[in-house]
Amino acid sequence: MENVPATLWIAACAHRLQQQWHTVDPLELEDVARDLWRDERLREMLPEGAAVEWLRPITE
Template identity: 85%
Template sequence: MDNMPANLWIAACAHRLQQQWHTVDPLDLEDVARDLWRDERLRAMPPEEAAVDWLKPLCGAGN
Protein backbone atom coordinates (compact mmCIF):
# COMPACT_ATOMS: atom_id res chain seq x y z
CA MET A 1 0.00 0.00 0.00
CA ASP A 2 2.77 2.37 -0.94
CA ASN A 3 0.24 4.86 -2.32
CA MET A 4 -1.50 5.27 1.08
CA PRO A 5 0.01 7.96 3.31
CA ALA A 6 1.62 6.54 6.44
CA ASN A 7 -0.71 8.40 8.82
CA LEU A 8 -3.83 6.98 7.14
CA TRP A 9 -2.38 3.46 7.04
CA ILE A 10 -1.48 3.67 10.74
CA ALA A 11 -4.92 5.04 11.68
CA ALA A 12 -6.74 2.30 9.75
CA CYS A 13 -4.52 -0.38 11.23
CA ALA A 14 -5.03 0.97 14.77
CA HIS A 15 -8.79 1.02 14.19
CA ARG A 16 -8.70 -2.66 13.21
CA LEU A 17 -6.58 -3.50 16.26
CA GLN A 18 -9.11 -1.68 18.46
CA GLN A 19 -11.86 -3.95 17.12
CA GLN A 20 -9.90 -6.84 18.66
CA TRP A 21 -8.74 -5.07 21.84
CA HIS A 22 -11.57 -2.81 23.05
CA THR A 23 -9.93 -1.99 26.37
CA VAL A 24 -6.49 -0.97 25.11
CA ASP A 25 -5.78 2.77 24.94
CA PRO A 26 -6.16 3.97 21.33
CA LEU A 27 -2.83 5.81 21.55
CA ASP A 28 -1.12 2.55 22.48
CA LEU A 29 -2.75 0.88 19.50
CA GLU A 30 -1.46 3.67 17.27
CA ASP A 31 2.03 2.94 18.58
CA VAL A 32 1.57 -0.74 17.71
CA ALA A 33 0.24 0.18 14.25
CA ARG A 34 3.23 2.47 13.73
CA ASP A 35 5.54 -0.45 14.55
CA LEU A 36 3.63 -2.62 12.08
CA TRP A 37 4.00 0.06 9.40
CA ARG A 38 7.77 -0.12 9.84
CA ASP A 39 7.65 -3.79 8.79
CA GLU A 40 8.07 -3.77 5.01
CA ARG A 41 6.04 -6.96 4.51
CA LEU A 42 3.09 -5.68 6.56
CA ARG A 43 3.27 -2.19 5.05
CA ALA A 44 2.79 -3.74 1.60
CA MET A 45 -0.64 -5.04 2.73
CA PRO A 46 -3.83 -3.08 3.26
CA PRO A 47 -3.78 -1.91 6.90
CA GLU A 48 -6.73 -4.04 8.01
CA GLU A 49 -5.15 -7.14 6.45
CA ALA A 50 -1.80 -6.36 8.07
CA ALA A 51 -3.47 -6.08 11.48
CA VAL A 52 -5.25 -9.41 11.03
CA ASP A 53 -2.03 -11.07 9.84
CA TRP A 54 -0.15 -9.72 12.85
CA LEU A 55 -2.93 -10.81 15.24
CA LYS A 56 -2.99 -14.43 14.00
CA PRO A 57 -0.30 -15.78 16.36
CA LEU A 58 -1.83 -13.85 19.26
CA CYS A 59 -5.42 -14.94 18.68
CA GLY A 60 -5.03 -18.33 17.04
CA ALA A 61 -5.43 -19.26 13.39
CA GLY A 62 -9.25 -19.24 13.64
CA ASN A 63 -9.54 -15.43 13.94
Protein backbone atom coordinates in the same frame (compact mmCIF):
# COMPACT_ATOMS: atom_id res chain seq x y z
CA MET B 1 0.73 0.01 0.34
CA GLU B 2 2.41 2.73 -1.62
CA ASN B 3 -0.83 4.54 -2.44
CA VAL B 4 -1.87 4.96 1.19
CA PRO B 5 -0.16 7.74 3.16
CA ALA B 6 1.55 6.50 6.33
CA THR B 7 -0.76 8.44 8.64
CA LEU B 8 -3.89 6.90 7.10
CA TRP B 9 -2.37 3.42 7.05
CA ILE B 10 -1.45 3.69 10.72
CA ALA B 11 -4.88 5.04 11.68
CA ALA B 12 -6.69 2.25 9.80
CA CYS B 13 -4.42 -0.38 11.31
CA ALA B 14 -4.92 1.03 14.82
CA HIS B 15 -8.68 1.00 14.25
CA ARG B 16 -8.55 -2.69 13.35
CA LEU B 17 -6.44 -3.42 16.43
CA GLN B 18 -9.03 -1.54 18.52
CA GLN B 19 -11.68 -3.98 17.29
CA GLN B 20 -9.65 -6.78 18.87
CA TRP B 21 -8.65 -4.92 22.05
CA HIS B 22 -11.44 -2.64 23.23
CA THR B 23 -9.80 -1.88 26.57
CA VAL B 24 -6.37 -0.82 25.29
CA ASP B 25 -5.67 2.91 25.05
CA PRO B 26 -6.08 3.99 21.41
CA LEU B 27 -2.78 5.90 21.57
CA GLU B 28 -0.99 2.69 22.52
CA LEU B 29 -2.63 0.90 19.60
CA GLU B 30 -1.49 3.71 17.34
CA ASP B 31 2.07 3.10 18.58
CA VAL B 32 1.69 -0.60 17.76
CA ALA B 33 0.35 0.27 14.31
CA ARG B 34 3.33 2.58 13.78
CA ASP B 35 5.64 -0.33 14.63
CA LEU B 36 3.78 -2.51 12.15
CA TRP B 37 4.23 0.20 9.50
CA ARG B 38 7.99 -0.08 10.00
CA ASP B 39 7.84 -3.76 8.97
CA GLU B 40 8.25 -3.72 5.19
CA ARG B 41 6.30 -6.94 4.67
CA LEU B 42 3.32 -5.69 6.68
CA ARG B 43 3.51 -2.20 5.20
CA GLU B 44 2.92 -3.67 1.74
CA MET B 45 -0.42 -5.09 2.91
CA LEU B 46 -3.66 -3.24 3.42
CA PRO B 47 -3.66 -1.92 7.01
CA GLU B 48 -6.53 -4.16 8.09
CA GLY B 49 -4.78 -7.19 6.60
CA ALA B 50 -1.52 -6.29 8.32
CA ALA B 51 -3.32 -6.07 11.66
CA VAL B 52 -5.01 -9.44 11.10
CA GLU B 53 -1.68 -11.00 10.10
CA TRP B 54 0.03 -9.60 13.19
CA LEU B 55 -2.84 -10.76 15.41
CA ARG B 56 -2.91 -14.27 13.91
CA PRO B 57 -0.80 -15.93 16.69
CA ILE B 58 -3.10 -14.41 19.30
CA THR B 59 -6.40 -15.24 17.62
CA GLU B 60 -5.63 -18.82 16.58
